[in-house]
Amino acid sequence: MFLTEPGDDALRSLYVVPTSPGNRTRPFVRANFIMTVDGRVTGRNGRSSSINNPADKRVFDLLRTVCDTVLVGAGTIRQEGYGRIEAGPDGTAPDLVVVSNSGDMPDTVLSSPTHDGGVPRGQAFLATHAGAPQEQHVERLICGEESVDASTLMHLLYERGYRSVLCEGGPHLVTTLLQAGLVDQLAMTTSPMLVGTAGEVLMTTAPLETDLTWVGGATIDGTVFALWDVSSSA
Ligand SMILES: NC(=O)c1ccc[n+]([C@@H]2O[C@H](COP(=O)([O-])OP(=O)(O)OC[C@H]3O[C@@H](n4cnc5c(N)ncnc54)[C@H](OP(=O)(O)O)[C@@H]3O)[C@@H](O)[C@H]2O)c1
Numbered sequence: 001m002f003l004t005e006p007g008d009d010a011l012r013s014l015y016v017v018p019t020s021p022g023n024r025t026r027p028f029v030r031a032n033f034i035m036t037v038d039g040r041v042t043g044r045n046g047r048s049s050s051i052n053n054p055a056d057k058r059v060f061d062l063l064r065t066v067c068d069t070v071l072v073g074a075g076t077i078r079q080e081g082y083g084r085i086e087a088g089p090d091g092t093a094p095d096l097v098v099v100s101n102s103g104d105m106p107d108t109v110l111s112s113p114t115h116d117g118g119v120p121r122g123q124a125f126l127a128t129h130a131g132a133p134q135e136q137h138v139e140r141l142i143c144g145e146e147s148v149d150a151s152t153l154m155h156l157l158y159e160r161g162y163r164s165v166l167c168e169g170g171p172h173l174v175t176t177l178l179q180a181g182l183v184d185q186l187a188m189t190t191s192p193m194l195v196g197t198a199g200e201v202l203m204t205t206a207p208l209e210t211d212l213t214w215v216g217g218a219t220i221d222g223t224v225f226a227l228w229d230v231s232s233s234a
Contacts, residue, residue: 001014001215001216001217002216002217002218002219003216003217003218003219004218004219005219005220005221006218006220008062011058011059011062011218012062012066014215014216014217014218014225014227015059015062015063015066015187015227016066017030017066017067017164018184020163024158025155025158026151026154026155026157026158026182027068027069027154027157027158027162027163027164027165028163028164028165028184028185029071029154029165029167029177029182029183029184029185030063030067030164030165030166030167030183030184030185030186030187031166031167031168031169031174031177031178031183031185031186031187032059032060032063032166032167032168032169032187032189033169033174033186033187033188033189033202034048034051034052034056034188034189034190034191035051035188035189035190035191035202036051036190036191036193036194036195036199037190037191037192037193037194038194038195038196038199039201039202040195040196040198040199040200040201041169041170041171041199041200041201041202042195042198042199042200043193043195043198043199044195044198044199046079046200047079047080048080048169049080050195051191051193051195051199052189052191053191053221053223054221055220055221055222055223056189056191056223058220059187059189059220059225060168061088063166063187064085064088064094064166065088065089065090066164066166067094067164067165067166068094068095068161068162068163068164068165069094069095069096069097069157069162069164069165069166070085070094070095070096070097070122070165070166070167070168071097071099071127071157071165071166071167071168071173072096072097072098072099072167072168072169072170072173073098073099073100073169073170073172073173074098074099074100074102074104074105074106075170075172075173076168076169076170076173077098077106077108077109078106079170081108082096082106082108082109083108083109083111083112083113083121083124084096084109084112084113084114084121084122084123084124085121085122086116086119086120086121087119087120087121087122091120093120093121093122094122094166095122095123095124095125095162096109096122096123096124096125097124097125097126097127097141097153097157097165098124098125098126098127099127099128099148099153099173100126100127100128100132100148101128101129101132101147101148102128102132102133103126103128103129103132103133103134103136104133104136105124105126105136105138109124110136110137110138112124123139124138124139125138125139125140125141126138126139126140126141127140127141127143127148127153127156128140128141128142128143128148129142129143129144129145129146129147129148129149130142130144130145130146131145131146141153141156141157143156150176150177150180150182151180151182154182167183171200171201171202171203171204172205174202174203175202175203175204175205175206175208178203178208178210178230179206179208183230184229184230185215185227185228185229185230186212186227186228186230187225187226187227187228188225188226188227188228189223189224189225189226190223190224190225190226191223192222192223192224210230210231211231212228212229212230212231213228213229213231214226214227214228214229215227215228215229
């Protein structure tokens, strides 16, 4: 499937979450990233906000409506200033799980309201480990003794009833998940721009060889959206 300037229903059909096989012990995990044509995930301001655009925002928002949890590394929250996730048009909001080895929940999450102008927001959890500081008043998922173990995190999310996780980055977190075979799909947006060395690449920490299978894509206002199945998921 490749869609050109799709309407909302067609776009939604591209990103429908596949039905999970019955024997799973972890949620379906989709990672969403935007990168420039020259493969950079940040732009001039050191954030993704300098490379995204309204077409990407449309897909970004849609993906949040088809998951039950948004999973983000604490570094991305510190850079992008996230808070709890607002409810979509159907009135339900995904929960936010922030991953941090240092055990430090970013202020923007701590200070974000549970309702905003009558619009509900999802709950927020800190995924960390038993050795991390625990002074902050925040609900924790303890995913290891001395560091966050990604497989343990996924099993805990599954036990809590989450079935569809949307990982919004950043590069450090997604690399860990890909290396552990814990990503089922990659939703990659190609932003029609070049930034060269002004930007960061998606993966810097380790070699990786993972085959991808084309699921479908779309083009909206010159921005290209591609959805890939990750074949080596555990
Ligand atoms: N283009 C895009 O779509 C996109 C998406 C997301 C982010 N970004 C950009 O990426 C940049 C941030 O990159 P980043 O790699 O630093 O992001 P990141 O993975 O969100 O942040 C790294 C931090 O998150 C925590 N973390 C991540 N993975 C972890 C793991 N497996 N276990 C335990 N803690 C983990 C740690 O926090 P502690 O230090 O608290 O331990 C770590 O220092 C920002 O500039 C952001 O704008 C781009």
